[in-house]
Amino acid sequence: MIEPIVKVLHKPPVLCIEVLSPEDRWRRVLERVRDYQQMGVQAVWIINLRSRDIWIAGHAGEPVLHEEESLTVQGTPVQLPVTEIFAFSDEAPLGDDPDSE
Incomplete structure (x- = not known):
């Protein structure tokens, strides 16, 4: 069952992506990650499209560099191949140069 979208969170999301x-x-x-963790978020993904690095932070602890082929959230069916993230970002400009459009 899909839950309705709410404007004010009353329970933490399972995943936040930066x-x-x-x-x-x-x-x-890191301040935002700690805020998410204090709120009770189970997992935080930090994605740097330029360097093509991804860090993962669990519900506690510092982010660690992710080196596996897929991103997952433990205890959920969430799974996303890393190649799909970067393939999607390759299709869109990163916005460095406003004159490049």
Whole structure:
């Protein structure tokens, strides 16, 4: 059963995904990850499209570099091949140059 979309969260989502922008700083990203963890989020994926790196943070602890072929959320059917993330991002410009459109 699909739950309705709510404007205010009353329970934590299973997964939060942070896609880094050029302006993001690691310290600020870690602050957001800790906020998610304190909220009770089970998993956080941090994706850097430029470097093609992905870090995974569980419900506690620091993010670790992900080196497997698929992203999963333990105890759920969520599974996403890493190649699909980067294939999707390759189709869209990263927005560095406003004149490149």
